[in-house]
Amino acid sequence: MTIRLRGHHLLCLLGYRGMGYSDDFCVNMTAIYEKLRSEPETDVEIIIGPDDVCKAYPPDKTNHCVGTVYGLDANVLAKLGLKAGERGSWQAICDRVAKTMVPEDISHLCLTCPWEKYGVCAEGVGLIVEGKPLPKVGA
């Protein structure tokens, strides 16, 4: 099984703690998060544009999966030294985060994101940098 992820979702998944845009969105996000957390050898393909997280974005809300977030994807991939089209294990992506990032990078990269203020993404980066496991989410 390959999970397809766009650039900025590589970081969103580090800070996911059960919050999201709708119940359906969270069910899907929790499934992806827990798959990667419990099976870090899972194959991940980096793609451009809407991905396996976006597919559960509520259809009745203004679609934000296209447009300005492409810039955020590009900035995150540049920071991590990754490119769309590459694939590898989730563990390899976490190793890349540990090598290239510090928690404070989130406040620079994610200036426009409404979730940034909760601090969970910076905390998630911190856990990865310290070699600690991400917390379990869900029942």
Ligand code: SF4
């Ligand atoms: S601050 Fe927003 S865009 Fe940045 S990692 Fe967190 S949820 Fe994703």
